[in-house]
Amino acid sequence: MLEYRSFPTRKSVIFVMFSPVFAFFIYNISRLSTGTLFSNGTNETLLLGFGALAAIVSILICGQIVDRTKYTYWTLFIGSVSAPALSLVANLLGFPSAYSPILETIVVLFLFSGIGFALLSWMVLLNRTVVLRFRARVVAVFLTITLLLVMTYSWSNANGISLWVGPVPIPELAALVGVIANISIKMWKWKHYPLAVKESPTPYFVAVALLLGSHLLWYFSTRIRIAQLFDSVGDSSYASLVNHAGLGAFELIPLIIGVIAAGYISDIRGRKTAYSIVVLFFGFLAIFGSTFYGLQNGSVRLFSVPLLIWERLVEGFLLGLCLLLVWSEMDTPKEKGRRLSYVWIFFLGYMSLFWALSLGVPFGEPPQIIGAVGTEFAIFLSLIGLYRTGHLPVLYGREMEMEDFELGFDEGQVRETVEAYLGDEDVASIRHQLVIMDAADDMSDKELSDILGEDIREVLPLTRVKGIGKALEKKLIEAGYKSAAQLAGETAPRLAEKVPGISIKKAEKILKNAREISKSALSKE
Structure with missing residues (x-):
């Protein structure tokens, strides 16, 4: 379920759990750019060029894959785990090793292709599961934790503080732990929204x-x-x-x-x-x-x-x-x-x-x-x-599920979008429905305001809905419903829960009548 009303804290934490992965990528790529990733005289400037080419190829491939599947988590998982795992093995073997310089080249290629796959998949998954009004803050928290980890790694390395736990480097270990923790959450079961x-x-x-x-x-x-x-x-x-x-x-x-x-x-x-x-x-x-x-x-x-x-x-x-x-x-x-x-x-x-x-x-x-x-x-x-x-x-305020809606009020669709009614932002939510139904493509803000703005209660008052009298109207207003147009976007269980004395069956009848009045008013305009 998409969270429209409140910040999606749980989802945000899950997305931020990938920060150690990207801190690993950024830290090692920055070391490569300064010539300090390998200590065996490897031409790291040349490897930087190879890495950029690998990133281009991986980004193009991943861009095609994620658009054709709903299993974006698996491309995120592959990109997140492959480079840290390979780097862990390479560090255990040491630089130089019997596999140098091929091993160093493969590590760099995996670094750049891995960050391309993982970051693009992460962003597309975020776009499909978190609405626009919260998305930038999730990105900000994610990047903040990532950069704080990079800063910690860089400061520790510059001051001679070991970044190793026994034979295992901490950046690689933290990245793998973050990915493993996400596996237990089962992100692949999340529903995606267009x-x-x-x-x-x-x-x-x-x-x-x-x-x-x-x-x-x-x-x-x-x-x-x-x-x-x-x-x-x-x-x-x-x-x-x-x-x-x-x-x-x-x-x-x-x-x-x-x-x-x-x-x-x-x-x-x-x-x-x-x-x-x-x-x-x-x-x-x-x-x-x-x-x-x-x-x-x-x-x-x-x-x-x-x-x-x-x-x-x-x-x-x-x-x-x-x-x-x-x-x-x-x-x-x-x-x-x-x-x-x-x-x-x-x-x-x-x-x-x-x-x-x-x-x-x-x-x-x-x-x-x-x-x-x-x-x-x-x-x-x-x-x-x-x-x-x-x-x-x-x-x-203009984002919508562009491809899952059609004219009419399907109960399942309403259930998915009911949280879009955000108290003082009800008018903006109604605009979304008008756009989705192709009723407001050419409608100016003034025209919309004339229909659903300042006089929304007078245009579609609650008492125009069959089954709503003065007593019930008072209860509905106290629950936050001001017009038939707003009521049309509700679900029966939620309406029955918010308004005392209304059963789910009665709520279904009221909503059906409210939707008929709303569509009739829109068609007249």
Whole structure:
């Protein structure tokens, strides 16, 4: 059963139990990107390229599979357990071993293909079992726990604290324990719902692409400009903004704060509002970021900590909003996986370009012209992105089961959606029914308000329903029912439970009459 009224705490806990799995993936991939995953002289830059290709292939394959099956949990399980299990065996064998360098290559391929399979399956499963108004907060909690684990692993490793329990590495062990715990919960028995918003995700994709391009230009422009400042005074101590700030693993804290903010705002105020905020926030960073560094009395003045914190806040907001949300929430629910896979391949291409420019391979360091004009172009692109936010469709309050409904009030369908009647949000729920019945495709908010808004009690009063007199009307109002249209979306057992003196049989008759009146009123309009 979908929870519409209250936050799905139990489901959220189950989804968050996969956090150790993704912490394992992120921690090991980050070590690979810094050349510290293996200690036997393996060319980890080359393996990083192989891993990116493996991720592309796995994402494409998984996107096709999850759209064609309701057993998404099994692709999630396979992706979650295969890489940690292989990594556990590889660590027991040691690096190097008799199987090097083939073993290292296989581990990397499983790392990237595993995270592709697991994360895409996790997100599609979340979209099928949790409604839009709670989904971003589930994602935020999931990413927060994941990043906290990564921060703990990184801090422990940097401070010489062992991440081993005997011969077993803790990240692999925690990942496998999390998966095994989920098996006992039997997620595969959950019912899946074809939830989606009937809008194209293209406007969001264009807006996000503009923002990512702006971020790339700003990042490397700032990096080049700061390095040039240190070179101009003959100071060779500067390596990167991260090293200069000296926050170590704790640089993930502002990233986590950004993720939490994105999840909360996305659920409470909507995806469009959240995107507008992150564009505005990044625009301020691009405009005012240069005030954090410069020359003063022949030496470099660099406020690296606040600059890095601001950058991580923006990146965390982007991570919480743009990686997992929006793409599988729009358009037809039959193509959630495929649509998500295409967008992620674009993101992976962005990350691959970012890594290549950061590592200076295969084309060397970014051209110096980026340092000269990159920030200005970043500001320009962010302004275009801010303008594009006006064209973004609103998702909040518009999600529906697009393919399971048909004209009429089938009792089974009503039972599945009755919790959509959310007290003060009853009018929004009635709008959903109108859309589903193709009665409100061209209806403006004003027209809807005229029919079901301020005068809803007068348009379809409870007393118009056969079987409801003044005494029963009073009981219904006390139970929270204000009109026949609202009553039409109820179920007989629930109505009998909420209103004293009504049997289930009588409730069925009242609901039948209420639905007939509601449909009659809609057809007249």
